Amino acid sequence: MKGARHTFVAIALLAAIAAHAGAALKAGVFEPPRAAPPVVLSGSDGRDFDLARHRGRVVLLSFGFTSCPAVCPTTLATLAQARAALGAAGADVQVVFVTVDPERDTVQRLKAYVASFDNTFLGATGSPAALARVRAGFGASATKVTSGTAYGYDHTSSVFLIDRQGRLVGMMPYDHPARDYVHDLRLLLAAR
């Protein structure tokens, strides 16, 4: 009787694992995933930021600038909402906001900006060349758009998903709701 129960539990467990493996992300998925490009910049926490140090956690990485009128605040607010919805599991999620505007986005400014969404979020900046290398590694773009004396950026608005093994597994296009991030984060956090 005990043996039959063990067999049943084992079958149920295998079925659960199979169902989980077959579950698809809401984000776009890279098949096969590749190692995330290196990101070594200055962090908004005053330390050097190295993406490799976050291995073991799930990282959501986005590009933007603190003066962005719509896309960046919407994205960061969505990510904050998703992380909060995960509860305790959200502790294993790191959101990283890489600026495309190093001229205005100082470490202090980035720190205040990302903390206004979630105080665990990290901003990252560096020299224009270093930031351009990071963008190239992800296939992201940023184009300066000038209007009189003011300027802004047209930039990649998708969020890159990096799993616990440090692999670039997916890319969530702009405007997905927080529940889609929660769905994908649960799957990525469950994969050890």
Add this chain to the structure above:
Amino acid sequence: MNPPVPASGRGRWLRRLPAVIALLALLALAAAAFVPPAAGGREELFEIPPGTWAQRMAGKNVAILPDTIHLTLGTRDVLLLRNADAVPQTFGPVLIMPGQSFRLPFEKASTYHFACTAHLNGQMTIVVDPPLTPGWRTLEWRWRRLQRLIA
């Protein structure tokens, strides 16, 4: 005046042939409009073939992605981009390594714009249509698929 000569069997057939062809065409059109597409892969595949980079380096204009891609919820609602070339390629909104694919599912009917350096206007548009309904929309969908096959 000679009495009319009864048409032979073959003659009768030849006279009716246009009507038969028209009837068959009508039936085919009705089937195309009302028979739902066969269940199968939901993916709309675009592939960078081997040698694309070499051709571009040689000055050839190789266009793989159209400016606008049409997808349909429930039928073809997953965009699949594949790089079969030997070098990394920016394909639509993503950088894809050799041998790698990018699979992007859609769940909402809308028009999506992506920055894309492969397009002259710097933008790729994906139009995701609502699920097919029998009639004109199914016919239009099949016509578009036929056009893509021919292109």
